[in-house]
Amino acid sequence: MAREKKAKDPKALLKKMTELYDDVSSEGREIFKEWEPKIERDAFVDSAENLSYYLALRRRDIRGLQSELSPWGLSSLGRLEPKTLSNLEAVIATLGELADESSPMARPSYESFVEGQERLLQNAEDLFGKKPKKRSTRIMVTMPTEAAKDKQLVKDLIAKGMNVARINCAHDNPKIWTKMIENIRHAAGQKKKDVKILMDIAGPKIRIDWIFTTRKKPKVKPGDRFRLTRNYTDLPPNDEVKVTVGCSIPQIFQALKKGDPVSIDDGAVEGKVVSVTDEEAVVEVKHVNGSSIRIKAENGLNFPDTEFDIELLTEKDREDLAFACEHADIIGCSFIRDEEDIVQIQQEIHSILGDKAAGMALMAKIETVQAVENLPRILLTASAKNPFSVMIARGDLAVETGYIRLAELQQEILWICEAADIPVVWGTEVLDNMINTGIPTRAEVTDAAEGGRAECVMLNKGAYVVEAVDMLHQIFEKMQEHQYKKTPKLRALSIAKMEEE
Known part of the structure; x- marks a missing residue:
């Protein structure tokens, strides 16, 4: 029979909690002393201060202390994101009473517990619109090209519960975007x-720019090799390479090393570099979705372990940004890596809007390992000047970090953002099967x-997107x-409520 463990004496717990505090x-x-001079928006000062205390707490492993607090009916500190110090103060005040000692601090007010949550709710309303009557989570939908002509589709999406319309600037053009808007x-x-x-700037x-192959069916499977190159004028024959794919960014080849992982189409093809020069890399396929898969032009490329510097904004991005500054409520920033990328976006917007730039809401897509590692400074730099939100772009993030880590990281991003009162968008493949076939899987309902x-929460475009919006609305209504x-x-x-027998 297991030996019973006695609850920790409240005096000992009081000492531990006071030291922690x-x-x-x-x-x-x-x-916060380092951050405060950089904050230009008064609305973010209290949020930044709470974030600073939350980060200081989360540098520590307090799991043992949590298990010691619970038997006394006290907060186990698991929900202190919007009220870090107040939560600690309340526990210390109660422990002082339990230990029959004068408390080293006064019990915090009720207002101190709710002000963080109220700030977050207000920020969400400012960015994503008024809270729907029966749910607090808004629904964002990526606009298909048809939305420029099909007025009924747009009406149906709004009627079913769409709160934010996303225009992906990687597709279509200003003429089509204007009609959509x-x-x-x-x-x-x-x-x-x-x-x-x-309006989501492509970044x-x-x-993959282009594909060259002599095979009738250029599919790849584990064990096959493909060439990644920037040079389409000189393609030497190579029997071991089934497909040659073009990528015009020279920084990639200068940074790649033998053994580096390469991923295509959000992980549909995963491989390792077996050789590399300044002009090309040969990649051996290690895994594909299914028995084999066809590589196509326009498929995305990811290099999870390779760091290289490329321009955040192309000339097209700058043109799209100018259009977005005139027409959008929120500007989405793709592939943000650190606070310097945020500064570049802010400077570009200021060059367009001048003094009105501070009123433009920004959204950073968190989709790289670098962005996760630099998240606190990204939040600070963006929110110091602009209304701000974050999108967890789970497709690219999963490829960058691995699927096992995604489950952990998406929660950590939610926690850090809640501590800073930053609204979050949950993105990538939500109800994907429902959108494309009309039938949801059990797993994606739970994910939603x-x-x-x-x-x-963001939905992508698809044949059954109106039905998916309706279903998501009902899920949120129940879960709220x-x-x-x-x-x-x-x-x-x-x-x-069991019936009495």
């Missing part, structure tokens, strides 16, 4: 709905419900009664 508050003040604004006005428009998405912890962020809501359960 002193360390966290001291380190947090030092972090006209249709969205008109339909929203008719429905008296607050629908925001996000340096690395893609998990996305309800974010302030907004049971969960907010990390906090379960204990609504009465019908399953618990």
Whole structure:
């Protein structure tokens, strides 16, 4: 029989908690002291201060302390993102009473516990529009080209619950975007709905420019090799290479090393570099989705372990950014790696809008390992000047970090952003099977419900996207009664109401 463990004495816990509080508050003040002079938006000051204390706390492993607090009916510190110091203060005040000692600090006010959550809710409303009546999570939809002509499609999306319309600047053109925006604004006005428009600047998405092969069926399978090259004028015959794919960015070949992983089409093809020169790399396929797969032009390329510098904004991106500054409510920034990328975007917007640049809302897509590692400074730099949100771009992020780490990282991003009162968009392949076939899988329904912890969830375009919006609305309506962020809501359960025999 296992030996029973006694709960830790409240006096010992009080000492531990007081020491933790002193360390966290001291380190947090030092972090905030560095940040404060850079913050131009008054609305972000309190959020930045809370984030500084949260980061100071999360540098520590406090799992042992959590298990010691729970038997006393105290907060185990698992939901302190929007109220870090107040949560610690409340636990210390209660421990002082349990230990019959004068508490080293006063019990915090109720207002201090809710002000962080209220800031986040207000920020979400400012960026994504008014909260729908029956759910707090907004729905974002990527506009298909048809939205420029099919007014009924736009009306149906809004009627079913779309709150944010996303225009992907990697596709279509300003003429088509203008028609889309006209249709969205008109339909929203008719429905008296607050629908925001996000224009997503393409950024340096690395893609296959062209393909050369002598094979009739140029599919690849594990063990095959393909050549990645920037030179299409001199293609030497090579029996071991089935397909040659073009990529015009020279920095890639200068940075690649033997053994580096290469991924195509969000991980549909995964391989390793077996040889590399300044002009090309030969890649051996290690894994494909299925028995074999065809590589196509325009497929995305990822290099998870390779760092290289490429321009954040192309000339086309700058033109698209100018259009977005005139027409969009939010500007999406792709492939952000660090705070310097944010500064470049802000400077470009300022050159277009001047003093009005501070009012333009920004969204950073977190899709690289570098972005995750630099997330706190990205949040600080962006929110210091602009209303700001984050999109967890789970497709590229999964390729960059590996699918195992994705589950962990998407939660960490949610926590860090909540501590900074930054709204989050849960993106990539949400209800993907539903959108394309009309039938959802069980796994993607659960994934969609998990996305309800974010302030907004993004759906891609597809034949059944209207039905997917309706389904997502119903999922969020149900889940809102049971969960907010990390906090379960204990609504009465019908399953618990057993009939008396």
